Amino acid sequence: xxxxxxxRVLLVLGDSVTTDHISPAGAIxxxxxxxQYLISKGVKPEDFNSYGSRRGNxxxxxRGTFANIRIKNxxxxxxxxxxxxxxxxxxxDFVYNVAMRYKxxxxxxxxxxxxxxxxxxxxxxxxxxxxxxxxKAVLAESFERIHRSNLVGMGVLPLEFLPGxxxxxxxxxxxxxxxxxxxxxxxxRKLVEVVARREDGSEVRFQALARxxxxxxxxxxxxxxxxxxxxxxxxxxxxxx
Amino acid sequence: xxxxxxxxxxxxxxxxTYGYHDLTELERQGVAEVSRLPFSIRVMLESLLxxxxxxxxxxxxxxxxxxxxxxxxxxxxxxxxxxxxxxxFTGVPAVVDLAAMRDAVAKRGGDPKRINPVVPADLVIxxxxxxxxxxxxxxxxxxxxxEYERNRERxxxxxxxxxxxxxxxxxxxxxxxxxxxxxxxxxxxVMTEKRDGLTLAFPDSLVGTDSHTTMVNGLGxxxxxxxxxxxxxxxxxxxxxxxxxxxxxxxxxGELPEGATATDLVLTITEILRKHGVVGKFVEFYGPGVSKLxxxxxxxxxxxxxxxGATMGFFPVDEETLNYLRLTGRxxxxxxxxxxxxxxxxxxxxxxxxxxxRYSEYLELDLSTVEPSLAGPKRPQDRxxxxxxxxxxxxxxxxxxxxxxxxxxxxxxGKKVLVKRQDxxxxxxxxxxxxxxxxxxxxxxxxSVMLGAGxxxxxxxxxxxxxxxxxxxxxxxxxxVVTDYLENSGLLPFLEALRFHVVGYGCxxxxxxxxxxxxxxxxxxxxxxxxxAAVLSGNRNFEGRINPHVxxxxxxxxxxxxxxxxxxxxxxxxxxxxxxxxxxASPSTSRTSGPPWRKSRRPSAKPWTPSSSRRSxxxxxxGTSAGRPSPPPRGSSTAGxxxxxxxxxxxxxxxxxxxxxxxxxxxxxxxxxxxP
Numbered sequence: 001x002x003x004x005x006x007x008r009v010l011l012v013l014g015d016s017v018t019t020d021h022i023s024p025a026g027a028i029x030x031x032x033x034x035x036q037y038l039i040s041k042g043v044k045p046e047d048f049n050s051y052g053s054r055r056g057n058x059x060x061x062x063r064g065t066f067a068n069i070r071i072k073n074x075x076x077x078x079x080x081x082x083x084x085x086x087x088x089x090x091x092x093d094f095v096y097n098v099a100m101r102y103k104x105x106x107x108x109x110x111x112x113x114x115x116x117x118x119x120x121x122x123x124x125x126x127x128x129x130x131x132x133x134x135x136k137a138v139l140a141e142s143f144e145r146i147h148r149s150n151l152v153g154m155g156v157l158p159l160e161f162l163p164g165x166x167x168x169x170x171x172x173x174x175x176x177x178x179x180x181x182x183x184x185x186x187x188x189r190k191l192v193e194v195v196a197r198r199e200d201g202s203e204v205r206f207q208a209l210a211r212x213x214x215x216x217x218x219x220x221x222x223x224x225x226x227x228x229x230x231x232x233x234x235x236x237x238x239x240x241x
Numbered sequence: 242x243x244x245x246x247x248x249x250x251x252x253x254x255x256x257x258t259y260g261y262h263d264l265t266e267l268e269r270q271g272v273a274e275v276s277r278l279p280f281s282i283r284v285m286l287e288s289l290l291x292x293x294x295x296x297x298x299x300x301x302x303x304x305x306x307x308x309x310x311x312x313x314x315x316x317x318x319x320x321x322x323x324x325x326x327x328x329x330f331t332g333v334p335a336v337v338d339l340a341a342m343r344d345a346v347a348k349r350g351g352d353p354k355r356i357n358p359v360v361p362a363d364l365v366i367x368x369x370x371x372x373x374x375x376x377x378x379x380x381x382x383x384x385x386x387x388e389y390e391r392n393r394e395r396x397x398x399x400x401x402x403x404x405x406x407x408x409x410x411x412x413x414x415x416x417x418x419x420x421x422x423x424x425x426x427x428x429x430x431v432m433t434e435k436r437d438g439l440t441l442a443f444p445d446s447l448v449g450t451d452s453h454t455t456m457v458n459g460l461g462x463x464x465x466x467x468x469x470x471x472x473x474x475x476x477x478x479x480x481x482x483x484x485x486x487x488x489x490x491x492x493x494x495g496e497l498p499e500g501a502t503a504t505d506l507v508l509t510i511t512e513i514l515r516k517h518g519v520v521g522k523f524v525e526f527y528g529p530g531v532s533k534l535x536x537x538x539x540x541x542x543x544x545x546x547x548x549x550g551a552t553m554g555f556f557p558v559d560e561e562t563l564n565y566l567r568l569t570g571r572x573x574x575x576x577x578x579x580x581x582x583x584x585x586x587x588x589x590x591x592x593x594x595x596x597x598x599r600y601s602e603y604l605e606l607d608l609s610t611v612e613p614s615l616a617g618p619k620r621p622q623d624r625x626x627x628x629x630x631x632x633x634x635x636x637x638x639x640x641x642x643x644x645x646x647x648x649x650x651x652x653x654x655g656k657k658v659l660v661k662r663q664d665x666x667x668x669x670x671x672x673x674x675x676x677x678x679x680x681x682x683x684x685x686x687x688x689s690v691m692l693g694a695g696x697x698x699x700x701x702x703x704x705x706x707x708x709x710x711x712x713x714x715x716x717x718x719x720x721x722v723v724t725d726y727l728e729n730s731g732l733l734p735f736l737e738a739l740r741f742h743v744v745g746y747g748c749x750x751x752x753x754x755x756x757x758x759x760x761x762x763x764x765x766x767x768x769x770x771x772x773x774a775a776v777l778s779g780n781r782n783f784e785g786r787i788n789p790h791v792x793x794x795x796x797x798x799x800x801x802x803x804x805x806x807x808x809x810x811x812x813x814x815x816x817x818x819x820x821x822x823x824x825x826a827s828p829s830t831s832r833t834s835g836p837p838w839r840k841s842r843r844p845s846a847k848p849w850t851p852s853s854s855r856r857s858x859x860x861x862x863x864g865t866s867a868g869r870p871s872p873p874p875r876g877s878s879t880a881g882x883x884x885x886x887x888x889x890x891x892x893x894x895x896x897x898x899x900x901x902x903x904x905x906x907x908x909x910x911x912x913x914x915x916x917p
Contacts (some may be wrong), residue, residue: 005797055334153470230477
């Protein structure tokens with residue numbers, strides 16, 4: 001597991017973002033990426049059912065990630081709903097569409113958030129969808145317990161601002177390009193180095209706490225998640241036999 | 242495995258010698274005062290002792306938890322659980338992930354058959370059945386058939402899982418509700434496992450992908466609901482990480498008065514605990530009142546832990562637990578093991594043992610103060626004493642929506658809509674009961690309230706009463722054991738006479754699968770914008786959950802559900818005699834003086850016997866044959882399972898994949914892998 005370099009910010013979010021903001025459970029709007037996907041597969045809108053009933057299908061669920069109509073991406077001056085901005089071009093589109101454009105060019109992604117990130121029910125698709133959009137790390141002031149552990153389980157790095165610091169005190173807008181350094185020799189609760197390069201070429205450097213709380217969690221992260229860790233162990237056992 | 246504290250010992254029982262980790266040894270060694278720990282914390286501590294490996298579970302983890310204090314501070318617990326339960330809504334994604342892992346292993350040249358749940362997992366299909374047909378003898382078969390029709394693709398996937406995966410069992414649709422199946426059949430209370438040539442005995446424990454998993458806490462089994470990733474991790478042998486919680490000691494004393502039921506008790510407890518605040522805490526019940534509660538009553542209380550907000554509502558193993566194991570036909574050797582083991586390790590509740598325990602917070606309730614109650618119209622914690630329900634409902638009609646009212650104007654209150662049918666016509670008003678459902682894991686597992694409902698139905702039929710034509714009735718027992726004892730006691734025909742035919746074995750109305758209202762009723766509700774009501778013996782009633790046409794939803798005991806039938810309106814349930822067998826319940830014409838189920842609180846062994854339990858549970862893994870799809874092809878790969886957009890597998894395993902988006906072109910669920 002190497003450093004994260006050249007990352008872009010997909011969303012900047014405020015305090016108390018819930019798992020329902022991240023992965024809504026309710027109706028699938030026709031015009032949303034998930035709705036359009038279902039239509040392309042010949043599903044009629046009256047048969048859309050809900051996000052909740054489509055948890056067996058990652059294609060629907062990843063298109064529904066950060067698609068809550070009440071989520072506010074603070075990079076977008078007051079626009080409500082699941083939108084993001086593709087940088088450096090500056091086009092605004094659905095979160096899914098923007099994430100796929102970044103993916104196509106190989107750009108890793110970050111989310112920046114406030115306090116109590118991921119509160120609410122322990123919805124695992126909030127972490128699965130985050131991973132599938134190509135988000136490598138979430139940098140927040142604090143995390144809700146279960147969602148943090150789910151992020152680690154999916155191989156997404158939870159990073160915490162140091163006490164007293166946050167997006168505002170550091171002057172971060174989400175328009176910067178980020179490097180996250182020191183991930184090669186991770187250990188529990190390690191301080192890692194974050195470098196944010198502004199559009200004008202200036203740099204903000206700060207430290208953040210990697211919220212991998214135990215050696216086991218460090219292993220999960222290094223292996224890319226829980227499922228991968230279990231697979232790896234199984235294959236190693238098979239070789240040993 | 243390590244054994245830093247040398248707690249491994251052996252135990253003699255009727256069925257032979259078992260190894261076990263003796264918690265009391267820690268006290269003898271002066272490590273910690275185990276006898277002062279809440280029972281639920283002791284169960285967690287045993288798991289650490291048994292699973293100490295110096296990596297996932299360390300000596301320090303054991304010491305930290307053994308020294309749990311009423312103000313626990315930050316103690317991280319890597320808890321290894323004995324098993325996992327799943328229901329079909331949440332279980333499908335888990336099976337899809339396991340299938341994805343198999344494919345990943347196969348692509349790396351490994352043997353896909355090595356991917357299996359490490360910890361045994363049972364999936365009970367109970368969430369999909371809807372009440373399409375009701376009030377007729379063929380309702381059950383019709384609804385099961387519709388269920389298979391709608392869910393064919395998902396069920397074929399589960400069937401594949403059942404055939405291909407080891408350590409994974411599927412209980413088919415039409416069998417029962419997962420939590421009751423767990424209580425009656427799956428839960429062992431004390432489990433055994435072969436390790437290094439020794440058979441170890443240890444406490445049963447689990448996580449489930451459903452919030453009401455806590456029901457099994459009534460049987461002294463540790464467990465609660467978790468999200469899918471966590472359940473998958475546990476299934477794959479990973480620990481469940483949690484902070485050691487505060488434990489609230491809830492003392493029960495006295496005895497329930499005549500006429501009050503387990504449902505009334507749990508609604509009262511929910512109200513008390515919501516006010517106190519128990520989110521993130523365990524609640525453990527103790528005191529002389531606990532011994533007066535049947536196991537079914539305890540299970541009802543444990544079931545609603547998510548409604549009162551606690552992680553668990555725990556009843557330690559005691560004499561009543563052993564009685565229940567006997568009643569449900571568990572083998573005598575198991576019952577002996579449960580008794581011998583729990584007594585040896587200090588997990589058996591006695592007055593002396595519970596007196597030593599220190600809790601974080603204390604609450605108490607005199608059971609004799611519990612009165613017949615309902616909860617509603619919008620939240621489970623809003624208990625209304627039965628005698629106030631009419632006034633409360635009327636007040637809610639005009640209360641602003643912000644105060645959980647319906648915000649009607651005075652002018653709208655008198656609204657009536659005439660419904661004309663071929664052979665009858667009737668008026669619907671605000672408060673008309675359009676759904677009466679005996680349903681849910683919370684109550685339908687409890688013989689006292691189910692037989693009570695049957696007795697009330699018998700009296701009503703004998704008094705010549707009938708169900709109003711606008712009420713959609715349904716009976717969805719938690720398991721076939723219930724139907725058996727209603728049949729054996731001769732009460733089922735009376736419930737059916739009031740159109741309470743069995744519609745299915747599943748969650749049904751309680752999770753919103755109430756099915757549509759009859760067209761003319763739905764039209765009338767829309768036309769008059771009527772606040773019509775549902776009354777159900779369920780656990781949740783948030784607005785819009787039960788049925789889109791029904792705004793007021795009341796949780797009540799099965800008896801109270803029956804009592805609404807011949808009145809047909811909420812406003813007619815009135816004091817002083819809610820059980821009166823007359824259409825208007827006016828006291829002067831009341832034909833009974835008290836609740837007719839008086840004698841059913843403690844059902845004799847007659848209607849429900851160990852042998853009838855064994856017959857029903859034997860059917861558990863067979864289910865109903867109605868509409869069952871033909872078995873899918875056998876084999877360890879997923880080829881041959883159908884392809885449709887409701888289930889696809891995961892591109893999570895990027896480093897195992899070909900490094901591109903898209904599907905691998907395999908038939909089946911088009912497993913795809915990606916490198917985001």
